[in-house]
Amino acid sequence: MTGTSDAVALAAALDDETALTTFRALWADLDEIGVAPTGTRRYSWTAEDAALRAWFTAQAESRGMEVHTDANGNIRAWWGGRPADGDSGVVTGSHLDSVADGGKWDGPLGVLLGLLAVDVLAAAEASGDFRRERPLGVVNYMDEEGTRFGVACLGSKLMSGALDPATARALTDSDGVTLAEAMTAAGADPGAIGRDDGEIRRSGAQVEVHIEQGKQLVGLEAPVGVASAIWPHGRWEFVFTGLADHAGTARLQDRKDAALPFAATVLAARDIAADLDARATFGRFHVEPGGPNVVPAKVVALLDARAATEAAMLEMVDRIAASADDAGREHGVAVEVRKISSAPVVDFDAGLRELHGKLAAEAGEYLPEVPTQAGHDSGILAPVMPTSMLFVRSPHGISHSPLEDAADADVLAGLRALVRSLAVLVGEVDEVDEVDGASSED
Ligand code: HGY
Ligand code: MN
Ligand code: MN
DSSP: OOOHHHHHHHHHTSOHHHHHHHHHHHHHHHTTSSEETTEEOOOTTSHHHHHHHHHHHHHHHHTTOEEEEOTTSOEEEEETOOOOTTOOOEEEEEEOOOOTTBOSSTTHHHHHHHHHHHHHHHHHHHTTSEEEOSOEEEEEESOSSOTTTSOSSHHHHHHHTSSOHHHHHHOBOTTSOBHHHHHHHTTOOGGGOSOOHHHHHHHOOEEEEEEOSSSHHHHHTOSEEEEEEEOOEEEEEEEEEOOOOBTTTSOGGGOOOTHHHHHHHHHHHHHHHHHTTOEEEEEEEEEESOOTTBOOOEEEEEEEEEOSSHHHHHHHHHHHHHHHHHHHHHHTOEEEEEEEEEEOOEEOOHHHHHHHHHHHHHHTOOOOEEEESSOOHHHHHTTTSOEEEEEEOOSSOOOSSTTOOOOHHHHHHHHHHHHHHHHHHHEEEOOEEOTTSOEEOO
């Protein structure tokens, strides 16, 4: 393991212009894939996903990295070669998929900075300032957002055993295509998905950089922060079943309009979430049969629920479900609620958090710890391997929107925080000349 002061010096010495030039070139490539005028659209096992995998593979191979796609569709590029069975490296990275009409930063930032970190460390190794002692992997996880099949962090949930393979295979997209069918069409084997102790072992530990999704770092005036914890969160399906009828001739008092209790439930969810200082969102729903002149027979809606504790999250969902039942009774509409997925509270690895803090202190930088309400693959994997996250400040705090953004200086601060952490975790640093000509030693 590298001395921390040398790792700080190595990161401090990285050339801003070189890093930004590469960063912009990588962005320019990604801008060609799955970007509509209304935002980013990159969903798992689609043509765009295949293009992203091909791009990632080409970038990795141009750096001499060994690329391997695991049984769950997660793709890792290893600098120093893929660890042998039973050996461990260290991984960084994130995901390249997006929400519907999302931004460019949620996910790709972590993958791009992973590739840039390899560039910096490989250059330091070439100049004799750094010795890599174990492989460093850059990972792109399969379907982090759950946009296509409704379950977030599919790749990491399967890998860690948090999601049953048979359940995953049967998940359907909005066209009724199952995950199994989509994987098969993309040339992957759905029969092989499931817990993967080999890849967990190989990964060793994970440091993920991510755009902050919120404004805590803006308030703290910090370009970079460390994630302390992730709120428990989950998705529940609400189905309201009424009766189709004629929009003109059916009298109001005779209708079983499924949209009415759904609308009441959306409003109730807002009040219940506010009462519990939690978050409730119905961001996806559809109406059947969906005719403009037909009384809605059915509404199928997904509730995204998040709270500071699991008890609060479950209380919130129970109260929203009870409210939906009441509204359903009032309108003669049946209501069914079922859990789709959930993730417990995550406390990130204490050792890695301490390392990030120590390195920042040595660099003279302020690196606050902040919790997040957003889900991440690093959170899913936290129970099976040490993981941590570095957040880069987002000036507006808006995420899952094309308004996501980050300043160059904050991206560079994130890269430095990543590089010095990885330098400690994967290698040994020799004396490095700092920008001002000073040097540091172990
Ligand atoms: O939905 C989430 O929390 C994350 O951004 N995937
Ligand atoms: Mn996201
Ligand atoms: Mn993300």
